[in-house]
Amino acid sequence: MKNEAVQQNPTYLEEFKRKGYSRKDFLKFCTLMAAYLGLENSSVGQVVRAMSSKPRLPVIWLHFQECTCCSESFIRSSHPIVADVLLDQISLDYTETLMAASGFQAEEAMKNTMTKYKGEYILCVEGSVPTAADGVYCMIGGKTSLQILEEAAEGAKAIIAWGSCASNGCVQAARPNPTSATPIHKLVKGKPVIKVPGCPPIGEVMAGVIVHVVTFGRLPELDGLGRPKAFYSKRVHDTCYRRPYYDAGLYVESFDDDNAKKGYCLYKVGCKGPSTYNACAVTKWNNGTSFPIQSGHGCFGCSEENYWDNGRIYERASAFPGFGIESTADTVGKVALGVTAGALAAHAIMTNVRKKKLIRNLEKEGKESEHELKG
Amino acid sequence: MTTEKTTVHKLRRVYVWEKPVRLYHWLNAFVIIVLIATGFYIANPLAIQSGQEPSQRFVMGWVRLIHFIAAYVFFFNFLFRIYWGFAGNKYSNWKQFVPTSKKFFKEMWHVFKMDILMLRGKEHMSVGHNAMAGLIYFFTFIAFLVQCLTGFGLYASMSTSWWFPKMFAWVPYMFGGDIFLRQVHHWTMWFFILFAVVHVYLVFYHDYVEGRGEMSSMGGGWKFIEEDVFKHNKELPNAPKS
Numbered sequence: 001m002k003n004e005a006v007q008q009n010p011t012y013l014e015e016f017k018r019k020g021y022s023r024k025d026f027l028k029f030c031t032l033m034a035a036y037l038g039l040e041n042s043s044v045g046q047v048v049r050a051m052s053s054k055p056r057l058p059v060i061w062l063h064f065q066e067c068t069c070c071s072e073s074f075i076r077s078s079h080p081i082v083a084d085v086l087l088d089q090i091s092l093d094y095t096e097t098l099m100a101a102s103g104f105q106a107e108e109a110m111k112n113t114m115t116k117y118k119g120e121y122i123l124c125v126e127g128s129v130p131t132a133a134d135g136v137y138c139m140i141g142g143k144t145s146l147q148i149l150e151e152a153a154e155g156a157k158a159i160i161a162w163g164s165c166a167s168n169g170c171v172q173a174a175r176p177n178p179t180s181a182t183p184i185h186k187l188v189k190g191k192p193v194i195k196v197p198g199c200p201p202i203g204e205v206m207a208g209v210i211v212h213v214v215t216f217g218r219l220p221e222l223d224g225l226g227r228p229k230a231f232y233s234k235r236v237h238d239t240c241y242r243r244p245y246y247d248a249g250l251y252v253e254s255f256d257d258d259n260a261k262k263g264y265c266l267y268k269v270g271c272k273g274p275s276t277y278n279a280c281a282v283t284k285w286n287n288g289t290s291f292p293i294q295s296g297h298g299c300f301g302c303s304e305e306n307y308w309d310n311g312r313i314y315e316r317a318s319a320f321p322g323f324g325i326e327s328t329a330d331t332v333g334k335v336a337l338g339v340t341a342g343a344l345a346a347h348a349i350m351t352n353v354r355k356k357k358l359i360r361n362l363e364k365e366g367k368e369s370e371h372e373l374k375g
Numbered sequence: 376m377t378t379e380k381t382t383v384h385k386l387r388r389v390y391v392w393e394k395p396v397r398l399y400h401w402l403n404a405f406v407i408i409v410l411i412a413t414g415f416y417i418a419n420p421l422a423i424q425s426g427q428e429p430s431q432r433f434v435m436g437w438v439r440l441i442h443f444i445a446a447y448v449f450f451f452n453f454l455f456r457i458y459w460g461f462a463g464n465k466y467s468n469w470k471q472f473v474p475t476s477k478k479f480f481k482e483m484w485h486v487f488k489m490d491i492l493m494l495r496g497k498e499h500m501s502v503g504h505n506a507m508a509g510l511i512y513f514f515t516f517i518a519f520l521v522q523c524l525t526g527f528g529l530y531a532s533m534s535t536s537w538w539f540p541k542m543f544a545w546v547p548y549m550f551g552g553d554i555f556l557r558q559v560h561h562w563t564m565w566f567f568i569l570f571a572v573v574h575v576y577l578v579f580y581h582d583y584v585e586g587r588g589e590m591s592s593m594g595g596g597w598k599f600i601e602e603d604v605f606k607h608n609k610e611l612p613n614a615p616k617s
Binding site for chain 1: 383384418419420422423429430432433434435436438491493495498532533544545547548551552553554555556557558561562565568569572573576580583584586
């Protein structure tokens with residue numbers, strides 16, 4: 001059944017119909033996706049045409065060191081078609097979490113896709129690759145993650161790194177990174193890698209990236225870090241509905257104070273929105289229900305590189321490396337200032353001792369001149 | 376009346392700091408104070424209570440605006456100083472800051488011995504900066520550069536106005552994101568504070584032990600050197616340093 005679907009190469013529309021969706025549902029889906037991608041109204045037709053004429057993309061979806069929250073997020077994206085069709089169909093070829101096949105059958109399916117669609121399939125990777133101890137920390141079917149990744153990347157058209165694990169290592173790569181968890185772009189050379197960071201990334205964003213590839217037959221426009229500009233070009237802060245409180249200088253001082261009840265800005269209780277590039281404040285989560293800041297908790301920057309090691313969650317204060325967990329740049333600075341002041345005081349005293357003669361001569365010369373002058 | 380005759384110094388006036396250098400110096404001092412003050416507020420805003428409606432208030436907005444304006448002034452002032460390092464007189468020349476010769480290190484060692492270890496010996500009588508100060512200023516220029524890059528790097532993504540801040544859009548990508556960039560920006564600020572404290576102290580110090588107008592030199596541009604040092608330097612083939 002699986003392999004049949006691959007061989008027939010049905011279009012997305014055909015798949016939708018087979019799943020029991022009406023054309024209306026299909027059009028709704030296409031419109032939604034066009035909106036998420038930031039396309040003009042007139043481009044909806046282009047999405048519709050692409051989805052109804054182009055055969056579905058063969059996709060291999062690999063899972064390495066991860067928690068599957070990316071897949072969870074994806075199947076919970078706001079439109080049912082995303083979960084039901086996109087994931088179901090695109091990842092039909094191989095995805096550990098959701099495929100029906102197991103064991104040799106599953107390996108066989110992946111091999112089939114890799115040979116049959118060489119140079120055409122999209123490789124989606126969820127999770128980081130542990131490289132320490134020859135990769136024994138994450139092995140599937142007797143192969144290390146690195147071997148599997150390299151084999152699969154060989155014939156891939158493009159690679160999508162889902163989530164923070166695959167994009168920048170996430171929690172496994174946090175200090176001291178015992179398994180040497182490595183993000184995908186550092187291991188695969190010569191293939192375009194789209195990073196879709198977040199822990200997890202927003203389901204609609206994930207769907208949007210795939211629809212973009214299907215519709216336009218090329219990768220979405222990426223920023224300097226390899227993230228799709230459509231979703232990662234703005235800071236959460238820039239689109240946050242609490243932003244006016246930030247500009248007004250009104251902040252929550254602690255989570256149980258009056259300001260928190262009034263819904264003031266969470267900047268001082270550690271919100272990382274001002275440093276985090278994501279679409280949370282616009283797209284929101286769980287069918288557009290809410291996002292962290294709306295529920296009264298600061299953003300903690302899950303889509304930013306190294307967010308586990310870049311300072312504390314509930315404080316803005318920046319940590320200073322090498323000075324212990326409790327020290328911030330300001331405490332280190334204040335101590336340094338104290339030490340400097342002490343050293344200067346000592347220097348001033350030493351100057352008066354060691355350079356006594358010099359200073360005395362200057363004073364003497366000055367005083368004598370003063371005496372010589374007639375008042 | 377006098378039993379021993381004190382040496383009476385004959386001082387010679389030298390125009391050390393040209394007007395553009397002095398203007399640069401005080402403008403720089405002013406904007407750095409503004410940047411540090413507003414920077415501290417932005418990093419950790421005060422809890423100000425007020426009866427005003429939030430829509431009437433724009434405290435953080437104004438503080439950030441002042442910070443950004445001061446940052447522009449700081450940047451272009453810095454650029455101007457680099458230019459003046461090539462166009463100005465010998466005391467503002469870039470060679471005063473970058474160690475390019477053995478002599479530079481020799482003088483630095485001398486300053487270290489006299490001013491830090493307080494050894495006895497012949498005092499150094501630099502006319503402009505001494506070599507040690509020159510090198511420290513070189514480090515401050517690097518700190519200026521770091522602050523401009525990280526600051527405008529953070530600013531680039533929120534600026535919607537003109538092309539200039541966009542030129543720094545690559546910086547966060549190089550540092551791996553805004554969170555780390557912001558921290559570097561904050562750490563470097565502390566270097567400015569520490570520098571300022573030591574800098575002001577040393578101006579007092581030199582005025583106190585040398586008595587030749589160190590303190591006022593950034594006002595009028597004059598420094599005064601002993602006649603014999605002047606003659607000695609005049610005969611030197613290179614820069615007038617002792």
